[in-house]
Amino acid sequence: MHISDGVLPVSITIGTFAATIALTAVGVRKTKAESLPKVAVVTSAFFVASLIHLPLGPTSVHLSLPGLVGVLLGPSAYISIVLGLALQSLLFQFGGITALGANSIMMGIPALMVGWLFKQLKGTTLKSHAIAGALCGFLGTILSVGFLAALLYTGGEDFLGVGKIAFVASLPVSIIEAIIANFTVIFLFKVKPELLK
Amino acid sequence: MAIVAIIIRRLLKAARDRKAGHHHRHEHDWSVPVIDACSDLDSVFHKWDPRLKIFSILVYCFLVAALTKIIWAFCALIISLAAVKLAKIPFRNTKRRLMAMFGFLGMFLVIMPLTVPTQPGDLLLFFQPIPVPFNVRGLLVAIRIILKAFAIALIMEPLLNTAPLPVTIQALRHLRVPDMICQMILLSHRYIFVFLNEANRMYTGMRVRGFRQKTNLATLHTMGNFLGMLFVSSFNRTQRVYEAMLSRGYNGTFPVYTDFFARPKDWLFGIAWILLGTGLLLLDRTGAFIIW
Amino acid sequence: MTGPALLSFGETMHDLATDVEVPKEGQNLFQLRSLSFSYADGHRALQDIDLDIFPGDRIALVGQNGAGKTTLVRHLNGIYTNQAGSLLYKGQSIQGDNLIRARRQVGILFQDPDDHLFNNTIYEDVAFGPMNQGLARDVVDERVRKALERVELDHLMFKAPNNLSLGQKKRAAFAAIMAMEPEVLILDEPTANLDSRQEKIFDELLLDYRGTLICISHDLLFLYGLCSRAVVLDHGKIHHDYSLKELVSHRASLREHGLDFTFRFIDCCHSSESHDHSKESHEHTESHEHSENLDHLALSQSDKETAVRIITPPMESVPDEKSQVIRLENYSFQYKDGTWGFKDINMTVKEGEKIAIVGENGAGKSTLAGCILGVKQGSGKYYFKNDLIMHSARGELWRQIGMVFQDSSDQLFCPSCEEEVAFGPKQMGLSPLELEKRVTEALALVKLSGFEKRVPMNLSGGERKRLAIAAVLSMRPQVLILDEPSANLDPRNEELLLHILHDLPVTQILISHDMFFVNNSSHRTVVMNQGSILSDLPTSDFIEDEHLVGHQLDYAYKNVCGREIMKMQEEVENGG
Numbered sequence A: 001m002h003i004s005d006g007v008l009p010v011s012i013t014i015g016t017f018a019a020t021i022a023l024t025a026v027g028v029r030k031t032k033a034e035s036l037p038k039v040a041v042v043t044s045a046f047f048v049a050s051l052i053h054l055p056l057g058p059t060s061v062h063l064s065l066p067g068l069v070g071v072l073l074g075p076s077a078y079i080s081i082v083l084g085l086a087l088q089s090l091l092f093q094f095g096g097i098t099a100l101g102a103n104s105i106m107m108g109i110p111a112l113m114v115g116w117l118f119k120q121l122k123g124t125t126l127k128s129h130a131i132a133g134a135l136c137g138f139l140g141t142i143l144s145v146g147f148l149a150a151l152l153y154t155g156g157e158d159f160l161g162v163g164k165i166a167f168v169a170s171l172p173v174s175i176i177e178a179i180i181a182n183f184t185v186i187f188l189f190k191v192k193p194e195l196l197k
Numbered sequence B: 001m002a003i004v005a006i007i008i009r010r011l012l013k014a015a016r017d018r019k020a021g022h023h024h025r026h027e028h029d030w031s032v033p034v035i036d037a038c039s040d041l042d043s044v045f046h047k048w049d050p051r052l053k054i055f056s057i058l059v060y061c062f063l064v065a066a067l068t069k070i071i072w073a074f075c076a077l078i079i080s081l082a083a084v085k086l087a088k089i090p091f092r093n094t095k096r097r098l099m100a101m102f103g104f105l106g107m108f109l110v111i112m113p114l115t116v117p118t119q120p121g122d123l124l125l126f127f128q129p130i131p132v133p134f135n136v137r138g139l140l141v142a143i144r145i146i147l148k149a150f151a152i153a154l155i156m157e158p159l160l161n162t163a164p165l166p167v168t169i170q171a172l173r174h175l176r177v178p179d180m181i182c183q184m185i186l187l188s189h190r191y192i193f194v195f196l197n198e199a200n201r202m203y204t205g206m207r208v209r210g211f212r213q214k215t216n217l218a219t220l221h222t223m224g225n226f227l228g229m230l231f232v233s234s235f236n237r238t239q240r241v242y243e244a245m246l247s248r249g250y251n252g253t254f255p256v257y258t259d260f261f262a263r264p265k266d267w268l269f270g271i272a273w274i275l276l277g278t279g280l281l282l283l284d285r286t287g288a289f290i291i292w
Numbered sequence C: 001m002t003g004p005a006l007l008s009f010g011e012t013m014h015d016l017a018t019d020v021e022v023p024k025e026g027q028n029l030f031q032l033r034s035l036s037f038s039y040a041d042g043h044r045a046l047q048d049i050d051l052d053i054f055p056g057d058r059i060a061l062v063g064q065n066g067a068g069k070t071t072l073v074r075h076l077n078g079i080y081t082n083q084a085g086s087l088l089y090k091g092q093s094i095q096g097d098n099l100i101r102a103r104r105q106v107g108i109l110f111q112d113p114d115d116h117l118f119n120n121t122i123y124e125d126v127a128f129g130p131m132n133q134g135l136a137r138d139v140v141d142e143r144v145r146k147a148l149e150r151v152e153l154d155h156l157m158f159k160a161p162n163n164l165s166l167g168q169k170k171r172a173a174f175a176a177i178m179a180m181e182p183e184v185l186i187l188d189e190p191t192a193n194l195d196s197r198q199e200k201i202f203d204e205l206l207l208d209y210r211g212t213l214i215c216i217s218h219d220l221l222f223l224y225g226l227c228s229r230a231v232v233l234d235h236g237k238i239h240h241d242y243s244l245k246e247l248v249s250h251r252a253s254l255r256e257h258g259l260d261f262t263f264r265f266i267d268c269c270h271s272s273e274s275h276d277h278s279k280e281s282h283e284h285t286e287s288h289e290h291s292e293n294l295d296h297l298a299l300s301q302s303d304k305e306t307a308v309r310i311i312t313p314p315m316e317s318v319p320d321e322k323s324q325v326i327r328l329e330n331y332s333f334q335y336k337d338g339t340w341g342f343k344d345i346n347m348t349v350k351e352g353e354k355i356a357i358v359g360e361n362g363a364g365k366s367t368l369a370g371c372i373l374g375v376k377q378g379s380g381k382y383y384f385k386n387d388l389i390m391h392s393a394r395g396e397l398w399r400q401i402g403m404v405f406q407d408s409s410d411q412l413f414c415p416s417c418e419e420e421v422a423f424g425p426k427q428m429g430l431s432p433l434e435l436e437k438r439v440t441e442a443l444a445l446v447k448l449s450g451f452e453k454r455v456p457m458n459l460s461g462g463e464r465k466r467l468a469i470a471a472v473l474s475m476r477p478q479v480l481i482l483d484e485p486s487a488n489l490d491p492r493n494e495e496l497l498l499h500i501l502h503d504l505p506v507t508q509i510l511i512s513h514d515m516f517f518v519n520n521s522s523h524r525t526v527v528m529n530q531g532s533i534l535s536d537l538p539t540s541d542f543i544e545d546e547h548l549v550g551h552q553l554d555y556a557y558k559n560v561c562g563r564e565i566m567k568m569q570e571e572v573e574n575g576g
Helices: A010-030 A033-051 A066-091 A100-121 A126-153 A157-191 B002-019 B050-065 B070-086 B091-100 B102-115 B136-160 B165-174 B179-207 B217-247 B264-285 C009-018 C069-076 C097-105 C122-132 C137-150 C166-178 C196-207 C220-224 C244-249 C251-256 C288-297 C365-373 C391-399 C417-427 C432-445 C461-473 C491-503 C515-521 C539-544 C556-574
Strands: A053-056 A059-062 C030-038 C044-053 C058-062 C084-089 C106-109 C184-188 C212-216 C229-234 C237-243 C324-334 C340-350 C354-358 C379-384 C401-404 C479-483 C507-512 C524-529 C532-538
Touching: A010 A066, A010 A100, A010 B050, A033 A066, A033 B179, A033 B217, A053 A157, A053 B217, A059 A157, A066 A100, A066 A126, A066 A157, A066 B136, A066 B179, A066 B217, A100 A126, A126 A157, A157 B102, A157 B217, B050 B136, B050 B165, B050 B264, B070 B136, B070 B264, B091 B102, B091 B136, B102 B136, B165 B179, B179 B217, B217 C106, C030 C069, C044 C069, C044 C237, C058 C069, C058 C220, C058 C244, C069 C084, C069 C106, C069 C184, C069 C212, C084 C097, C097 C106, C106 C166, C122 C137, C122 C166, C137 C166, C166 C196, C220 C244, C220 C556, C229 C244, C237 C244, C244 C251, C244 C556, C251 C556, C324 C365, C340 C365, C340 C507, C340 C532, C354 C365, C354 C515, C365 C401, C365 C479, C365 C507, C391 C401, C401 C461, C417 C432, C417 C461, C432 C461, C461 C479, C461 C491, C491 C515, C507 C515, C515 C539, C524 C539, C532 C539
Parallel strands: C058 C212, C058 C229, C106 C184, C184 C212, C354 C507, C354 C524, C401 C479, C479 C507
Antiparallel strands: A053 A059, C030 C044, C030 C084, C229 C237, C324 C340, C324 C379, C524 C532
C-alpha cells in the first residue's frame, strides 16, 4: 500500500521529504561506510521479496515486509526502505515520486521501531526469536497502515473514511506478514543466525 | 458499511489480478520492467541535458501535485500525454504504470463518495440498496486525485525512459544528490535482476516438487523458508560483491565517467516546463474559470 | 563465432609441464609463514601455512571442496587478514600503502562472474579497476577497449550484464581483471560450468598471460596445460608442494586427496592392454582384470565417504520390448522474444534407459528438459507413457518425473535435510510414517545417512548435490532428469555420483557437456546443436565418432592429455 501522487497537501509533501532526508542522513551516519553497498544489495532482495504474492482466498496479496526489513537491518533499515521505494517508484510507479517522502515515513519509521523492538525481545532461544519475529512482522505492517491513515488525515476529514477502511482491510495482511515473519525468522535462526544479531 | 467497502476493495483487487493474467496456473512470472528500455530512441526529451530534464520535470511534478481544481488537473494530464507522445514512448509502458496504481486509486474512487462527511452544499445521491448516500463531492475529490496521480505518473516515462539509467543517476549526482545514494541506487538496480533470477529458479524448483500455493499454513511455512533462503543468499552475495569491489581497488568512491553539456535550448526547455507548472498552479489557486 | 583452433598438443603442454620451477634467487613475491585463519563461526580454515610464491610461478592450487583454497587466496590481496603467522607481499606486510599496492597488482577472478559485474554496463565494470588505479580517463578507455577486444566482447560494451550468458559474463569478468594488468593473477574455478569450447577460449586467454598465475580448479586436465607447480591443500594445511607433473603421476596421491580423475578413462585401467582407444569397444563384460589395480587404488578414504573403487559400469543396451516412457514428436519451443529454443525434435526414451543429451551451452538441452518436465510448454506432441500430455496435465508431471537442477542452490530451501527430502513426498500427501521411511531411504541411496538434522546450506558442494538428488528420489519418480550433475564436483564426488546413478534402476536423462561422465553413465547419446538433434546413437559409437571434432564438442584434446598422464602414472607405478 503506497500513497500515490496528488493525495497529500503540499505542506505534508514537503515536510515528509525533509524528514526523510534527515532520517536518511542519520541512517547513513549510523551505518559503516563499507556496509552501505551491502545495504544496497540486501534492498534488492527485499524488492524481489515484495514481488512475491501469497494467496488469500480468491485473491492474492503482496507483502511489503517492513517488519523484516527492520529485523534484519536495524538502524540501516530506513535507508533500505527509501531505496526500495525509490526503485519501486522508478520501475513500477507504485507510489508517486512526490509521495516518496511520505511513503518512506510511513514504512521506514515502523521498520526502525520494530527493529529496535526485535533486539529487545529476541532472547536466545528459537522460540523467543520466532515469537519476536511474528510480533514485529505484525506490528511493522499495522503501524505503517496507521501512519498511512494519519498521513491521509492531514488532507482533511474527507480522508478519514478511507484511512479507517484501509486500516481494517490491512488486518488480514498483517496477520499473514506476522506468520511469514515467524517462519522466516525460524529459518534464519537455524541456517544463518548471525543475520539476526 | 465498512465491511461492504472492504468487500468491494477485495473484488477490485481480484479483478486487477485477473487482468494481470494470473490465470497461468502452471507458470509464475515475476518480472521487472526495464527502466530505460526506450532510451535509445530519439526525441526532444532524449536530447535534453539530463540534469535540466530531471530538475525541471521534478519541479513540474510538485507543482502539479499541489493543484486543487479538477479542470487544471485534467490539463496537466493532457500535457503529460502530449509529453509521452513527444518522447515516442510506446503506449504499453504508460499503461503499465497506470495499471500499477489501479488498486490504490480504485479504492479512493469507490470509498470516498461513500465516506466523506457531508458538507453544506453537497450533492447527495441515493441508490436504493445502499444505505449510505453517494456524495458527488467525494467522487470529485477522488477524480481530482486520480487525474493528478495519472498526470505525474505519465510524465515519469519521458523523465526516466529517455536516457540510460546510469546517465540519469549521474545527472542526479551533478544535482548534488550524495554520491553514495546514487551508487546504491545503481547497485540495487543491478542486483534486482540477479535475485529475481534466483528467486524464479528456486520457485520453479519448489513447483517441480509439487508445491502449489494454497491458503493454508503449510504454504506460508514454505514461503517463509523461501524468503529466508532468498535473504541468506542475498547476504552471501553482498559479501562476495563487496570483496570483488575491494579486489578491484574500491576505496569508498565510485569513478565518474560522464560529463554533461547544457545547450541554451536545454535551459529554455527547462524553464518552459517550470513556467508551465507555475502557470497551472496560478490558474488553479486564483480560481479562474470554473469552480471545481 | 568460430572457436580458437585446436591447440597442437606438443607445442604448449609440454613446455610448461616439463619445467619444474626452480625457486629463483632473490625476492619472493609472497611469503607465508605459519599463517592461520579461522572464520567467525570457529571453523579453522587455514593452519600453519608455509608457502613461498615467486614471480613467474604458475601454481595449481588444488584440494577438495572446503580445503581452504579460497580462503588462502583471499589473503593474498588483503581481503582477509591472517590471524596468526605472517604474510609478506614484496617483503612487507599487507597493510597501508602495501595494501593498496596489493589490490592494484594482484587480481582475483572469483568463481561467480555476477559478483564481479556490479556496474550497469560492461564498459563500466571493466573500467572500474583501472579507474581505481588512478589512471587517466583516456588510458582507461584504451585499456577497456583492448581488454574487451581480447575476450571478443567489444560489441557488447554498453550492454547491461543482466542479459549476458554465463560464458560471456565470465569473459567480461576476466576482462575486468585483465584491464588492471595485474602482476599476479588468481583464478578461482575459472572453468566451472563452461562447456569445452568455452573452456578452450579461456585456456587460450590464460596462456597469453605472462605474470604469476595461481589457479584453483578441480579440473586437473585444464591445469595440466597451464601450471607447472602444484600446491595441495587438505583441511587447511599444505600437504604437498611440488611440480604438477609429479602430482598427476602419482595416482595414489591423487586418490588420497580425492583428486583422482582417472576413473573417467574406464578402459585406461587396463595396464596390460595397448592404448588404442579409438577402436576399442567400451563395453566390458569382464571385470576381473581390474582387481589387480583395485587393491592399488582402494586406499583409505577420509571419514564419511565409503571406500570408492574404480569399477567399470557395464552398459548393456536396453532390450527393445521395454515400453516407451517418453516420446516427443515434432516438438518445438519458442522463447518469449521469438527465438527458437529448439525446433521439430523427435525423441523417444525407453523405460530403464539411461540417455545423455549433449551439446554446447545454449544448444537447447535445458529447455528440452524443462519441456519434458512440464515446466515449459512447447508445441508438438509429447507422450508420457503413451498418454498425450495436454496443457492441463503438465502440472502433474512432477509426480512422475524428477529433475535435479544444475545448481543445487536452486533446489535447497529447507532448514534441515530431512525437511528438504520430505518436501516432495509431503506435497504428495503421504503420511508422516511414510515420510520418515522415504527420507531414510533416499538419504541412504545417496550415501548421506545420518544427515537428517544437518543444515543443507552448510554442507559441502558434493553433499548438496547428493541431497538434491535425494530430495527428488524420495518422490520415487519414474524418470530422473539430471542437468549437468557433474558440474563443480571434485573428482571424488563425481565418482561417487557415478556409482549412485549406476545403481539406480530409474530411467535417466542426463544432460551434460562432460564427455567423460557421459561415457560412463549412459546407454545412448543424443547430440543437440542450436536447437536440433544432430545425432542419436549408442554412447559407445558416439565416443568414437570423428564428427565430434566438427561439433566443437571434442574432448580429443583432453583425451590425449589424459593418456599422457596415464602413461606417466604407469611409469611411476611400474618402474619408478
